Amino acid sequence: LNKLGLNAGQLCLGNNVLALGVFKGIGAGLSNLAGGEIEEITKLVHDGRTNAYNRMMEEARRYNGVGLAGVTFDLINHGGNLEFIALGSTIHQSAxxxxxxxxxxxxxxxxxxxxxxxxxxxxxxxVFGNVAYSIGVGGNIKGAFRGLKRGEVPQYTQIFDRTRHLALTRIKDEAKSVKANAVIGIETTIMPFMGTQEMMMIGTASTHPALNGYFNDPVTSDMTNEELWNLVNIGYLPIRLVMGVSVYSLGLASGITSSLKSLVGGQIESLTELLYEAREKALERIEEDAEKCGADEVVGVKTRVYNLGGGLVEFMVIGTAVKKVAGITTRSDTLPPQAIIQDRETFVDDTQGGNISLDKSRMASSSKTQRGPISIIITIVFVVFYIVVLMAKRH
Structure with missing residues (x-):
């Protein structure tokens, strides 16, 4: 900060405690059955985080800082009531x-x-963008029948792809509202939340003089700022965060074959081919996105694999499409050591007590909330059976 003419200031905190409520809970439950975005949950989380952020900014104003750095969110469950927390550090100008x-x-x-x-x-x-979503009963039933056959399950792929791009669209909308032409340093979190999954993206809405043509469609990048500096230093600028999703089923016949094969050991060819094909399909989709926006390369590619249960596996690939731009470089030729030396955590608490931070579930598999088609179908069968028994007793 000193090299930028700035000084560190006070830690600021804002919070907001919300409850879903009975009527909203019923609406969210019905939306969960339908599948896709659960708007009630999305709005609840968005409002809670926005209120916490605004209170943090009010506290920052009292400290007379010129800016706020290291802004992040946390979420704590207090016996069913959700506390949304926003944290950041004020920055003061030296001169x-x-x-x-x-x-x-x-x-x-x-x-x-x-x-x-x-x-x-x-x-x-x-800025941030979020979406809460579920496969739903319809998607599970269709996916269940399609999942009997080996290969991609389009119903699942479409739901996951469409809803996850909603988070990206919303973070771009927030950037446009502050007249920015880029959102950089995007961090993505996917976590189980109230019977659904929530995907949240946070980042910094910024402007760059070489990106003046992107005010209506801001550039997005999930590279770290250190990676960004290195790319700009050699003449590249980020263009778009790209995502590719594919959901595959092992298939009934292949599943039985692989189960038998696992008893005797050796390579399971059907599973090997399936997983390879699924990854390739997801990679193809980010390449297509990159070509559409006129990018030269896709960098910082990360792959994530989620076990959805019922023999279904989701592959998500995420990266940043970049483009070579003439005359672009960094202000300094090299980074000072202070900019790349990372701090180490000196206090680690794995107990978490009774108040569990839901943001600590980053590594949790989506199977915690998306149990695949089998669980939903079994539930429906039990409900139908119960209704039939009741009707039989009345007659």
């Missing part, structure tokens, strides 16, 4: 006097902020 209000907020910490600004990006506002 100038106090400011009556922060001029920017960013998800970047001090080190990442240096890389961001030295790359030519001016931070404006911390």
């Amino acid at each position: 100038a006097g106090a400011s009556d209000r922060p001029s920017f907020s960013t998800s970047a910490n001090a080190q990442a902020l240096y890389c961001q600004m030295d790359s030519g990006f001016t931070p404006h506002s911390f």
Whole structure:
């Protein structure tokens, strides 16, 4: 921060406690059955985080900082009531006097902020986009029948692809609202939430003079700010965060074959081919996205695998499409050591007590909330059986 003419200030916190409520809970349950986005949950989480963020900004104004860095969210379950927390650190200008209000907020910490600004990006506002979603009964039933056959299950692929892109669309909308032409340093979290899954993206809405043509469709990047600096240094700029999704079923026959094969050991060819094909399909989709936006390369590619249960596996590939731009480079030729030396955590608490932070579930498989088609079908069968028994007793 000192190299930017800035000084670290006070830690700021904002919180908001919300409950879903009975009527909203019923609406969310019905939406969960239908599948796709669960708007009631999405809105609840968005409002809770927005209120916490606004309270944090009010506290930052009282400290007369010029900005707020390292903004992040946390979520704690207090016996069914959800506490949304926003945290950040105020920044003060070394030479100038106090400011009556922060001029920017960013998800970047001090080190990442240096890389961001030295790359030519001016931070404006911390932004986020979220979506809560479920496969639903309809998707599960269709997927169940399709899942009997080996290969991709389009119903699942479409639901996951469409809903996850909603989070990206919403973070871009927030960037447009603050007149930014880029969202950089995007971090994505997927976690189980109230019987659904929630996908959240956070990042920093920024402007870059070479991206003036992107104010109506802001650039998105999930590269770290250190990676961003290195790319800009050799003349590349990010264009779009790209995602590819594919959901595959092992199939009934292949599943039986692989189960028998696992008893004797050796390579399970059907499973090997299936998983390879699924990954290739997801990679093809991000390449198609990159070509559509005129990118030269896709960098920082990450793959995630989720066991959906019932013999279904989801593959998600995420990366950043970049483009070579003439005359682009960083302000400095090299990064100072302070910008790349990482801090180590000195306090680790794995007990978490009775208040479990739902944001700690990043590594949890989606199978915790998406149990696949079999569980839903079994539930329906039991409900129908119960109704038939009741009707038989009445007659």
